[in-house]
Amino acid sequence: MPTGVAIRDVREQLFDAAERVLLRDGPSALTSRAVTTEAGCAKGVLHRHFDDFDGFLAEFVLDRAGRMAPQAFALLEAAGTGTVAGNLTDALTDLFDSVAVAIVPLIIFRDELRARLRRTWPSGIPLLAEAAAMIGSYLTAERALGRLTPDADVETLAPTLIGATHHLFADRTGTPPQRETVVRTVNAIIAKTLP
Known part of the structure; x- marks a missing residue:
């Protein structure tokens, strides 16, 4: 140019x-x-x-994390409709079919990028932390609606769902998991919290 x-x-x-x-x-x-x-x-x-390439990457990661707001809103709006496992499966599949699954190894791969992100994001990996917050808000809403037991530990369930689903999608060069596999994983995690 x-x-x-x-x-x-x-x-x-x-x-x-x-x-x-x-x-x-x-x-x-x-x-x-x-x-x-x-x-x-x-x-x-x-x-x-941008100051340098790691500065560019840090802003790129934060930009992509910020784009999760519409997905978080849609998931929260789904509370009380369909099934809890179905709603979670859809949200988690959408999340890991996106750039999120590729950003995680990028952050792990680059020490300076992690250091830059720590300046504005003190803990966790931005996209996964946003995803856990999104799932946590949804589960809290479902608990309030009585679709999860009153003692459902949302703070543990959300990152567990994120971690288990990320594991299913982690091989970006392989075939993505079938929906049934994601549903089975989600059901195994939330089974004891369903009334």
Whole structure:
């Protein structure tokens, strides 16, 4: 791209390019050159908008974590409808069919990225922590509606559901799990909390 040509929504264009590279080629292929090539812009564009590549990646991760709000709202709205296991299965499948499953190894892979994220996100992995909060809010609503037992330990159930489901989806190069596998996992985890 010639110098001096304005690019609209540079951050979003670069974030979308990073997501495509990450999903297609994995975390080890995510470099500043790969991102700018995918975005169709000069490498200097990234460095004009971000301090360095780890700064770019930290903002990318936080941006993607922030995009979970509509999914969290939809799941909360589903409380009291369908089945608890069905609603959880849909939400967890949507979550791990997304870029979230690829971001987790990226964060684990890059020490400086983890350090940057700790400045604004003191514990946990941002996408997984947001997902646990989303699941926790939903389970709390279902408990209030009497669709979970009054003693259902939502604070333990939410991260357990996230961890178990992430394990099912963790191999990004393999075949995603069948819905029945996710349903069986969810049911095994919540079985004792159903009235």
